[in-house]
Amino acid sequence: MADAFFQFLLRMGDNTLVLGHRVSEWCGHAPVLEEDIALANTALDLIGQTQLWLGLAGAVEGKGRSADDLAFLRDAWDFRNLLLAELPNGDFGQTLMRQFLFDAWQTVMLGRLMASSDKRVAEIAEKASKEAAYHVERSGGTVIGLGDGTQESHARMQAALDYLWPYVGEMFEGDAVDAAMVKAGIAPDPADLRAEYDALTGRVLGEATLTIPDGKYAHKGGRTGYMHTEHLGHLLTSMQWLQRAYPGATW
């Protein structure tokens, strides 16, 4: 159970860590100043949540590892994030589509975790849920604006959705870790989030005049650690290089 709890917390923390780093790659590069700052804010929110999730993960593991140790000193095969989170930014539309697909899941998930039997999990969820509520409003609004925008923006958003949608299924795949979390009342069965997720994404994507692709195929292997995409290793070399090159460096 302790190991399952640790794994669950890694999944939560690695999602926000990896996506937060991805979003931070936009800093100084977004199409307009306002979006640049908004993306940086989102990235910082996600990194802040990571400190809480991975901090608790280290405490639950009980081997003296801090959130920083877990973030900067694990290699790709030890990461437990959804594949969706590590996918490249692509264009601005693809980044916002990825953000929306994640934010929608996160708001539903955090809503359930606020009722967790573990008080620490419930408290992190409550704090993070306010940030997530703003994120999904912003990313959802942009997805609608660009989807139901010009011919060019619509085509880009549809292409982004076609590319990213096969990575959504992984969010709802349960395994033994999830079963242990359900049994302990710590977290919901991932599959139970699907209906609420589909309702939310269906409404926004519909308003964005975008078509959800047919087909049930789901890329997976991120949250179990079975197999990440080629993109994660590249992300980690950039994110972890300082601690790798100068072990223990602080400022």
Place this chain on the structure above:
Amino acid sequence: MSNEWPLWEVFIRGQHGMSHRHVGSLHAPDAQMAVKNARDVYTRRNEGVSIWVVEARHIAASSPEEKGPLYDPSQSKVYRHPTFFDIPEDVGSM
């Protein structure tokens, strides 16, 4: 550039402020996005509890050339300042 988003002026009411104050401007495609952008650009260090935005073209401003007739006459009217009254403590901020 004709395809640039319109300019919005942003007013924020601070934690302890009584009224909204002009803090700057930004670009946004519509009012809703202007509020969101204002939230992200101007309240990220916990500066505010309320945001107003108004499209800059809707603000009517006095002309700098008229500042003589507009403002100079009030310079010599010291009796218009309510500095001769004692304000009771209970009134609080005014």
